Amino acid sequence: MVLQILFLGPSNLLEPKASFAQMSQKLIVSPIVKTLVFSKVPEKVRDWIDRVSRDWRFRRIIPAHFAAPVNVSRSDFLAAFAFLDDLLDERYATRPSLSSLFTSLMGKAASYFPPDDMKTLSSLDQFLVSVGAVKKTVSGRKR
Numbered sequence: 001m002v003l004q005i006l007f008l009g010p011s012n013l014l015e016p017k018a019s020f021a022q023m024s025q026k027l028i029v030s031p032i033v034k035t036l037v038f039s040k041v042p043e044k045v046r047d048w049i050d051r052v053s054r055d056w057r058f059r060r061i062i063p064a065h066f067a068a069p070v071n072v073s074r075s076d077f078l079a080a081f082a083f084l085d086d087l088l089d090e091r092y093a094t095r096p097s098l099s100s101l102f103t104s105l106m107g108k109a110a111s112y113f114p115p116d117d118m119k120t121l122s123s124l125d126q127f128l129v130s131v132g133a134v135k136k137t138v139s140g141r142k143r
Contacts, residue, residue: 011116019117027061027072027080031113034083035125040135042087049081 012019029038038045053074060069061077128134 011114011119019114022114027070027076029080029083030065031118031121035118035121036128036134038084039087039125042084045081046084046088049078049084053078 058074058077059071061072062068063070125134129136
């Protein structure tokens, strides 16, 4: 059920181990929120992430739909939003960013989702863009 909620139709509901392994034991941004919301305004999300990571001294996060609280570090938080670097254009990405620093140290594993699991969600995004219900990614490189 969790994979159904996160992806709207993961590639293999009968054998979900690979999908679970990709997301377990790390902080992630929901694929739905990432695809349908954050990808549309990556500059605003990056500004918010940089402010939160700079100004707040947190040790735990309470996620919207999972067990809480989750013990996380600042670098865990930034790594969850590493996908923003792929969406931002070079002009914006050259600005010093805490998430860029932590992403280079931790890799992008926290923000990667298996392409097969993303098919339904990506198709939905393309449909919503085609009918004008949501914006295309408003800046940066194409996904």
